[in-house]
Amino acid sequence: MFECIIDKFYETRDASDEVLKCLIDLSDSEHLYECAMRRRREFYQDDVYTRGLIEFTNYCKNNCYYCGLRAQNHNVERYRLTPEEIYECADEGYALGYRTFVLQGGEDRYFSDDMICEIVRRLHSDHPDCAVTLSIGERERESYQAFYDAGARRYLLRHETANDAHYGKLHPETMSLEHRKQCLWDLKDIGFQVGSGFMVGSPFQTLDDLVADLRFLQELQPDMIGIGPFLPQADTPFGDRPAGSLKRTLNLVAILRLMFPYALIPSTTALGTIDPKGRELGLKAGANVVMPNLSPTRFRKLYAIYDNKICTGDESAQCRHCLEKRVETVGLRLVIDRGDVRR
Ligand code: SAH
Ligand code: SF4
Helix, strand or coil: CHHHHHHHHHHHCCCCHHHHHHHHCCCCCHHHHHHHHHHHHHHHCCEEEECEEEEEECCCCCCCCCCCCCCCCCCCCCCECCHHHHHHHHHHHHHHCCCEEEEEECCCCCCCHHHHHHHHHHHHHHCCCCEEEEECCCCCHHHHHHHHHCCCCEEECCCECCCHHHHHHHCCCCCCHHHHHHHHHHHHHHCCEEEEEEEECCCCCCHHHHHHHHHHHHHHCCCEEEEEECCCCCCCCCCCCCCCCHHHHHHHHHHHHHHCCCCECECCHHHHHHCCCHHHHHHHCCCCEECCECCCHHHHCCCCCCCCCCCCCCCHHHHHHHHHHHHHHCCCEECCCCCCCCC
């Protein structure tokens, strides 16, 4: 019976809230994953894109209740990469075959707009065939415009949850969903390829919240959609909460692929952390991007957004080769490519 419903979803690329809720919690998901694989293949063949992740600062002024980098966590040793260290990470990544670099960090105002622009310009001039992606949280529209003018073309900013009340349970009052959404619309308006997304199984999340997340993404039509299970970090207010479910996350990856066939969907590190084969399973459910770490090994453990994060001891070359093998085990291939969206 459910096969017919999934086939209809495959055709129409949309479903009612009730059907979406059933699919999110589907127990026998084989057909759903097969359909998602088929759709992914139509748009992206067997290609899996890589993004070299450079976690350049773990300072953050915010206090999201779920994240180990929150300002009030005094148990984490803070670090910042120097611009030179960032360029070295990118050079190493380029030699390994990366053609997209993601600069990610906490909201750290030490890195002024001018500094970020300077870094973006330099990465561009060093590697003109690469795309530079920023993931540095909420800033003013003028700042985003300056980053764009400096050559950044992609920006990752998960909305985290599309339900206002739920957002309020995950963040202090100083933060708002309205502002987060405004940032996403501004980024889009400026011309960025925008990535959004949410955590699966964050505290207090309901099935209705997840449907609201999907509906918001339908409105935003982002180029990239990143999701991963919530994972507790011991030094946060949610340190004793249970992790999100692997199965729900995989079902949602497949649902996203069917709703947004063109999207770049990473099989995230959080998926690989919750299960040793999590990233392979994510690819089998329709994901088409992996984001291995290019940060210097001595800092990786300090970027402790959640506990037990994988790949914190490996060198960049090891990460690349390990992922290449993992991707091959599910019949796909890592490609050397900027990995632009195919609409
Ligand atoms: N400061 C930036 C980027 C770094 S955080 C920002 O917040 O946008 C990157 C992502 O990590 C967040 O968007 C969030 O979805 C995810 N994250 C944070 N804490 C997490 C946790 N405990 N478990 C799983 N994902 C988490
Ligand atoms: Fe800072 Fe991002 Fe963590 Fe929130 S999720 S505390 S903004 S690093």
